[in-house]
Every structure is written in structure tokens, then in C-alpha cells.
Amino acid sequence: MSWDDDVMANVSDELFWDPKVDSAAIAVSADDGTVTLRGTVGSLREKREARKAAQRVFGVNSVDNQLKVRLLGGQGRSDSELRGFVLQALMLDSLVPATVDAKVKDGFVTLTGTVSWQFQRDEADLIASSVAGLLDVYNEIEIVPPAPNAADTQESIKKAFKRNAALDADELQISTRDGAVTVKGAVRSWAEHDEAIAAAWAAPGVTSVSDELTIKY
The missing domain is CATH 3.30.1340.30 (Histidine-containing Protein; Chain: A;)
Known part of the structure; x- marks a missing residue:
């Protein structure tokens, strides 16, 4: 068995053992340490968790996450409804400042505005990606901190x-x-x-x- 075969098998096993991921819906391939994930998952959160699972495996240098999000269980919502849910979730998180905004088009959310720290930018991305019904999150939030030496x-x-x-x-x-x-x-x-x-x-x-x-x- 080749090195890539070992990596592919180990990634498949890691996906199987992660309860947040439906491994049966994911196809895995490996080429010189680059792992590619293909298939369809039920949420953006699951797509991201699959990537994290693959990155945990020894021998993985990069992950090409080609998983598609197909909303399951009647989660389809209008863009205006999705934007409302995202803004509500951001507002309830004390780590996300009020300077962050969101817009939604065809199920894809774009985060805009300014923050002082990267952790605030990451937190906004995490909160938005957890909203059911979204297909993906594009983070365009700018960091505008005080200028240090x-x-x-x-x-x-x-x-x-x-x-x-x-x-x-x-x-x-x-x-x-x-x-x-x-x-x-x-x-x-x-x-x-x-x-x-x-x-x-x-x-x-x-x-x-x-x-x-x-x-x-």
C-alpha cells in the first residue's frame, strides 16, 4: 500500500469516527499529501468539520474541500430571513462588536464591517456559519486596530x-x-x-x- 493510500484510509477512518460528520456522503482521495474531499453534506458546519477532521490526520499537508452543501429537512429559507437569523446570532454574541454587518444572496452570507482583533473576526465567522440554511460564509470584515510599534x-x-x-x-x-x-x-x-x-x-x-x-x- 502506498503512502497516499495510507493517508486516504486514515482520513476516511477519521471522518467515520467524527460524530459531527456523515462520512458515508464523503469521498476521499489523496495525492502527495494533498487530500481532496468530495460529496454532499447537510450543512456548512458539517463541511467545515470534515475539513478539520482531515487536517488532524498525520501526513496531510493540505485539504481541498470540494464538498457541496445541500440543505436537508426543509431548511431552505429566504435571503432576508437568513440575514435576520445571522444578525440576531451576531448580536447575541458578546465577542462580536456592533460594527459587524451581514448580507445574504442566494444562501451565501458576506460579513462586512470592522473589528479591532482577529479573534472577533473569527468569532463572527463561526457564529454565522452555525446558522442553519446557509451555503457558505465569505468573511470580508476588516481589522482596524490601534497602530503599535x-x-x-x-x-x-x-x-x-x-x-x-x-x-x-x-x-x-x-x-x-x-x-x-x-x-x-x-x-x-x-x-x-x-x-x-x-x-x-x-x-x-x-x-x-x-x-x-x-x-x-
Whole structure:
């Protein structure tokens, strides 16, 4: 059995053991560490959970998520109704500021507005994607934080890397320019990759993170 066959089998098993995913509806293929997911699922949340499950598998370098969302159980709703549900959900979440707005067209929601932190942007995306009846979420929220000193931003990220037991800080390099951060280096898994990117986003004043990390098993 080839390496790709092993990866494909392990991803299929991981999908099967994830209760949030209907693995019977998902076809898996693998090519040189790139896993492709195809099929139809009943919600946007399930599509995203399938991607996360695939990324947890050893040997997976990237996931091409081609899953289609087909609304099941009569969940079809009008765009105006969906927008109302999304805005209500955002309003009830204390982590999402009132500066975030949403528009819906043909079942696809676009988030707009401004926030001060990436975690607020992520939270809005998570909340919107959990609304039943949506086909996908496009996050166009802008981050507009106070402008810190670039050196302070870079140093705070380096310290965050060193504090994190899940990261090998010596293998990571950081550069910053006007709030834009670039993270380079090698990590040992998708979990370590996500930890590094999250640490970079958590620094004050960061408006974008360029991910140039490579996964080396």
C-alpha cells in the first residue's frame, strides 16, 4: 500500500469516527499529501468539520474541500430571513462588536464591517456559519486596530511562540510591516501550524498574517 493510500484510509477512518460528520456522503482521495474531499453534506458546519477532521490526520499537508452543501429537512429559507437569523446570532454574541454587518444572496452570507482583533473576526465567522440554511460564509470584515510599534509587535509574537509548549520557536521566523505579519519556518503538524498562526494573530495591532509555514513530518 502506498503512502497516499495510507493517508486516504486514515482520513476516511477519521471522518467515520467524527460524530459531527456523515462520512458515508464523503469521498476521499489523496495525492502527495494533498487530500481532496468530495460529496454532499447537510450543512456548512458539517463541511467545515470534515475539513478539520482531515487536517488532524498525520501526513496531510493540505485539504481541498470540494464538498457541496445541500440543505436537508426543509431548511431552505429566504435571503432576508437568513440575514435576520445571522444578525440576531451576531448580536447575541458578546465577542462580536456592533460594527459587524451581514448580507445574504442566494444562501451565501458576506460579513462586512470592522473589528479591532482577529479573534472577533473569527468569532463572527463561526457564529454565522452555525446558522442553519446557509451555503457558505465569505468573511470580508476588516481589522482596524490601534497602530503599535512594529518592533513591539514582532517581539510580542516571538515571546508568544516561546511560551507555547506546542511550538518549536527556534524553527519559526517572524517579520512585520505596518501591521502585516509574515510567519515562516517548518512545523511538525497541522495542529502546530494552527497554534503558530493563532499566536501571530493574537498580537496587538496585527491586521494580516501571511502564512508561509511548511509542514514536515
